[in-house]
Amino acid sequence: MRLAPGDTLLVATRNKGKTAEFRAAFETLGVKVADLTEFEGGRDIPDIVEDGDTFEANAKIKARTVALATGLPALADDSGLCVDALGGDPGVFSARYAGEGATDADNNEKLIRELRAAGASVPEEIAGGASQALSTARFVSCLVLFKPDGDTLSAEGAVEGIVTGAPRGAGGFGYDPLFWLPSHGRAMAELSVSEKNAISHRGQALAKLLRLLGAPGAAR
């Protein structure tokens, strides 16, 4: 599959934060992005049950569902936060950490509560200037591009950071205000979309996927 300027790529998500990041990345290729709330018939696709055990399984479920419903190639992301002090949780359960229908605020509150209850902390030399550093962690993203002929391409990316109990920034979405980047001295939510794409789990996965598609260096 080739992505050419003027093409529209369907993204199998209802998360506007993800859409904004994909849109910014694909803009550099002249490729338009439409999510499930935007493309013709997208709203009619029922909520997709993400019951896979891995990010890749869930991304494939989302991409396949949308590609088969539309007859067009579809890109999906499944992602989450893996926190060391919680044994890798919430991982694939990140979106529903505080229960089905949980908001980002609910999930962030629960994360801080659980880490405080566990007495988690990070030594200053690792915390990299974070205040209230609670645990090392990584964001993970798996992207799957499902083509209507059944062919799939997938790519994964991860970014390391520190979960803090002191939210910062108003950008991004999800757990971004709690995710401190020692190398940048800022929280993920303090980055612009393009700064985030340049380092994030999703940005790295997308760069790999574009390389697999033969668009070297694009979108970063």
Ligand SMILES: O=c1nc[nH]c2c1ncn2[C@H]1C[C@H](O)[C@@H](COP(=O)(O)OP(=O)(O)OP(=O)(O)O)O1
């Ligand atoms: O860059 C990120 N910055 C902050 N938080 C993030 C990020 N990337 C994933 N996350 C969190 C949000 C959500 O709690 C879960 C993703 O869950 P996930 O099912 O993949 O996405 P979603 O339900 O929001 O949208 P959709 O499934 O329609 O693509 O991990």
Ligand SMILES: [Mg+2]
């Ligand atoms: Mg989801």
